[in-house]
Each structure stands twice: as structure tokens, then as C-alpha cells.
Amino acid sequence: YQLSRVSTQQQQHLQQAKKQLDGLQNRLLKENSDWARFAPALLKDWQTWLAAEIENNENIATREIPNPFYFSKPLNPNMGSEVFRGREATVQHIERLLCDSQQSLSIVLLAPRRSGKSSLLKMLPQLLPQAVFIFYDLQDNPAEHIEGFFYSLITQVKTQTYVERSITLPDRPNETTLSQSDAWFKQVDEQLTQPLLICIDEFERLPTLLPNENNDLLRLMAWFRATIQHRQNVRLLISGAAAFDELDRIWDDHFINLQTLKLPHLSADVCLDLLRQPTAHFPTEVMPPAVAEYIIERTQGQPYLTQALAGTGIEYINYHGLKQLELSLMDVIEQQVLERCSGYFRDVYYSAPKAAQPLFYRLxxxxTLDLATENKAAVRWLKQRLLITEAGEVNIPLFARWVRDWVERD
Structure with a gap:
């Protein structure tokens, strides 16, 4: 509690402590030990202190500026829906594809990491209620063989379909072999009257999910291809950062007839509106236009970094008892963001091909580099991650600062 700087988090700690003390009080009523006889007086002292702390914390919270910016987790309908902005065109495109019953198209959604793919996927059930969305997380459902993959996938499909749409699907087969699982999905496809979209995030992880023995990966990819080609209502939406031309030919061979959607950074207009009026009751004077424009210039609309700079800024002025962000504060706030988001920066930078790292370091x-003379695959990788512009300049100044401050020349 005392280590937390945010009053809302402090309040959660205090309420948890109150709950524990109330539980202890109920236990004491049922006990008849020596400890139970002298403990109530001590317990009352703690409860009195805690009540005063809760009241004081509530008073502080009323003076604090609410922080609506989320950057630690993806947005969802229950947390952060008001700050989900700028994806209307992508949602409409997905809606058109889902409504096209003649082609029954599946989708690949490409965007750099922390660009809002997962947030978009989590918001789709609320935005497009005419379809059923199944979220399958490869990290949360490790499988050593193809039967294990289908067991967890079918379980997720049955559970989420019932919870989200109150639709009861056929029982899971006793054995989730490829043939029996395919037969189950055929039943589901015939039963449904609306699209069921299986959303697989970070599809590039599939080769590490299944071993090469027994050709499990090839067999699974063949099932994906058959589903894309032959199922009317059961469809796929795979999302990731890597375009197929960066991967093994297995992807081009099996993921055919997919509609590719690319998720761009947020536009300057969307960012300005998001930063100055993230929620209906957010005081616009907290984020002056000059500060909002500074954040936009430093992040170029990269969703994660935009929210991180804004959210860290609100935390900073709340902690120091200020009422407004100022340009003079932004250098210190940027330094905090570079440290807090270092995991993101390291992941992107060090996952780059060897030829791309020194290229981005120099930029x-x-x-000033002539990209025509540089490694073409490295240049394409950096452009597809929106790290450099078509003209060969650094796209996200904040990322460039992290490289200058944190990366040593090899």
C-alpha cells in the first residue's frame, strides 16, 4: 500500500486489508482461546487506523486527475473501451468480409507488436455482434502434439460460444485426432447460421508450438487450408507482425485466399482527440495542445507508446500535486517511459534480423543512409514494422532515443 503511488491502487490495497480484518473478526467470534480474548482490542485499533487511511485516501483520490490511459494490457469492452479509437475503417472492412457469404473469406491481420491487434480482437464481439469470435492464445494453450492442439481449441470454441452467444455446440469427440476434429468442425459449420471466427494471435509462434515429428505442423497447416477453402461459417483470423514473405514457404503454400489487413499507427487527428478528451469527463486543460502535439510527434501515433507517455504523464502530475502537464516536464516523463517500456523496446530491437539492427542503430x-545500397530484407523488415519511413528516416523518435540511450554499438 505505502509503496504504491497511485491512489486507486492504494484504495484497492486498503479495501483488501479491510476485507481480511473483517474476516479475522468473524473468526474471533467463533474461537474461545486466550488469543481470541485479547485480540479484539488490537483488532479494533487496526480497524480504526484503516478506516482513517481509507477516508484520507478517498479525499486524495477526489483531488487526483483520473488516468484513463491503459498501456500495460490490451483494451477490452470492460476496461478502456472509451480510449479505443481510430480503428473504424478496419472494423468496417472485417464486417464486410464476414457478411460476404458467397466467398466466406478468412483474414490475416498484420501490425507491429503493441500496435493494438489484441485490443482490436477483444473489442470485435462488442462491435460486430452478428458474428461469434473465438480467441485462441497459443501461449496459454501449449500442446505437444496435434491432438492436444485440437483438444484445447475445441474446448475454447465450445466454452466461448456458449458464454458469449448462448449457443450449444456438439460434444467434443472422445479423441481429438485430426480426422475426428475436422468432422466436429464440419458439424459446427453446418449448425451455425452466423460466422464463427477463430482468432489466433501471434501466428508466427505455431512452428514452436508443435514438434517436427509426425509432421504435426504440416498436418495442422493443411487443416487450416481446408478450413479456409471449404468451410462457410467457420473461418480464421490470424494476426501477427510478420508478413508471409518473411517466413517459410509453408505459409504461402497453405494460407491461400486470405484477405490481408494492415493495422497502421493512429492518425494525428485521432491521437489529438484521444489525448485531449480520452473520456467524456476528462478535463481538457490537463493536456494542453502543445503537450498533446509533442506526444504525437514523439510517438507518431504508435498506440502503446502514445498511451504510455500520456498515462505516465498523468501519474507524474498526480504524484507531484500538479494540475496540468507542461512541456518542461516531458523530458523527465520520457525517461520514465523509456525505462518502464524497455521490455517492448528490447523485444522489437533484438528480434530484428542481424542486418536490420545496425541499420536502425545508425539511423x-x-x-543519412542510401537505402538502395543497404540490405533489402533488412530495409523491408524495418518498414513493415513502421520503424522507418518510405524515405528511410526514423519513424518513431522516442524509439530512436531509446536506441541512443540504451544500446551500445556492436
Whole structure:
């Protein structure tokens, strides 16, 4: 509680402590030990202190500026729906594809990491209620063989379909072999009268999910291809950061007839509206236009970094008892963001191909390069992650600062 700087988090700790003390009080009523006889006086002292702390914390919270910016987890309908902005065109495109019953198209959604793919997927059930969305997380459902993959996938489909749409699907087969699982999905496809979209995030992880023995990956990819080609209502939406031309030919061979959607950074207009009026009751004077424009210039609309700069800024002025962000504060706030988001920066930078890392390093240090003479695959990788512009300049100045401050030249 005392280590937390945010009053809302402090309030959660205090309420949890109150719940524990109330539980202890109920236990004491049922006990007849020596400890139970002298403990109530001590317990009352703690309850008196806790009540005063809760009241004081509530008073502080009323003076604090509410922080509506989320950057630690993806947005969802229950948390952060008001700050979900700028994806209307993508949602409409997905809706058109789902409504096209003649082609029954599946979708691949491409965007750099922390660009809002997962948030978009989690918001789709609320935005497009005419379809059933199944979220299958490869990290949460590890499988050593194809039967294990289908067991967890079918379980997720049955559970989520019932919870989200009150639709009861056929019982899971006793054995989730490829043939029996395919037969089950055929039954589901015939039963449904609306699209069922199986959403698989970070599809690039599939080769590490299944071993090469027994050709499990090839067999699964063949099932994906058959589903894309032959199922009317059961469809796929795979999302990731890597385009197929960066991966093994297995992807091009099996993921045919997919509609590719690319998720761009947020536009300047969307960012300005998001930063100055993230919620209906947010005081616009907290985020002056000059500060909002500074954040936009530093992040270029990268969703995660935009929310991180804004959210860290609100935390900073609340902690220091200020009422407004100022340009003079932003350098210190940026330094905090560079440290707090270092996991994101490291993941993107060090996952780059070996030829791309020194190229981005040099650009971040202000060198002017002729991209026509550089490694073409490295340039394409950086462009597809929106790290550099078509003209060969650094796209996200905040990322370039992290490289200058945190990365040593090899």
C-alpha cells in the first residue's frame, strides 16, 4: 500500500486489508482461546487506523486527475473501451468480409507488436455482434502434439460460444485426432447460421508450438487450408507482425485466399482527440495542445507508446500535486517511459534480423543512409514494422532515443 503511488491502487490495497480484518473478526467470534480474548482490542485499533487511511485516501483520490490511459494490457469492452479509437475503417472492412457469404473469406491481420491487434480482437464481439469470435492464445494453450492442439481449441470454441452467444455446440469427440476434429468442425459449420471466427494471435509462434515429428505442423497447416477453402461459417483470423514473405514457404503454400489487413499507427487527428478528451469527463486543460502535439510527434501515433507517455504523464502530475502537464516536464516523463517500456523496446530491437539492427542503430544516431545500397530484407523488415519511413528516416523518435540511450554499438 505505502509503496504504491497511485491512489486507486492504494484504495484497492486498503479495501483488501479491510476485507481480511473483517474476516479475522468473524473468526474471533467463533474461537474461545486466550488469543481470541485479547485480540479484539488490537483488532479494533487496526480497524480504526484503516478506516482513517481509507477516508484520507478517498479525499486524495477526489483531488487526483483520473488516468484513463491503459498501456500495460490490451483494451477490452470492460476496461478502456472509451480510449479505443481510430480503428473504424478496419472494423468496417472485417464486417464486410464476414457478411460476404458467397466467398466466406478468412483474414490475416498484420501490425507491429503493441500496435493494438489484441485490443482490436477483444473489442470485435462488442462491435460486430452478428458474428461469434473465438480467441485462441497459443501461449496459454501449449500442446505437444496435434491432438492436444485440437483438444484445447475445441474446448475454447465450445466454452466461448456458449458464454458469449448462448449457443450449444456438439460434444467434443472422445479423441481429438485430426480426422475426428475436422468432422466436429464440419458439424459446427453446418449448425451455425452466423460466422464463427477463430482468432489466433501471434501466428508466427505455431512452428514452436508443435514438434517436427509426425509432421504435426504440416498436418495442422493443411487443416487450416481446408478450413479456409471449404468451410462457410467457420473461418480464421490470424494476426501477427510478420508478413508471409518473411517466413517459410509453408505459409504461402497453405494460407491461400486470405484477405490481408494492415493495422497502421493512429492518425494525428485521432491521437489529438484521444489525448485531449480520452473520456467524456476528462478535463481538457490537463493536456494542453502543445503537450498533446509533442506526444504525437514523439510517438507518431504508435498506440502503446502514445498511451504510455500520456498515462505516465498523468501519474507524474498526480504524484507531484500538479494540475496540468507542461512541456518542461516531458523530458523527465520520457525517461520514465523509456525505462518502464524497455521490455517492448528490447523485444522489437533484438528480434530484428542481424542486418536490420545496425541499420536502425545508425539511423537513430542521425546518419543519412542510401537505402538502395543497404540490405533489402533488412530495409523491408524495418518498414513493415513502421520503424522507418518510405524515405528511410526514423519513424518513431522516442524509439530512436531509446536506441541512443540504451544500446551500445556492436
Amino acid at each position: 537513430s544516431h542521425g546518419e
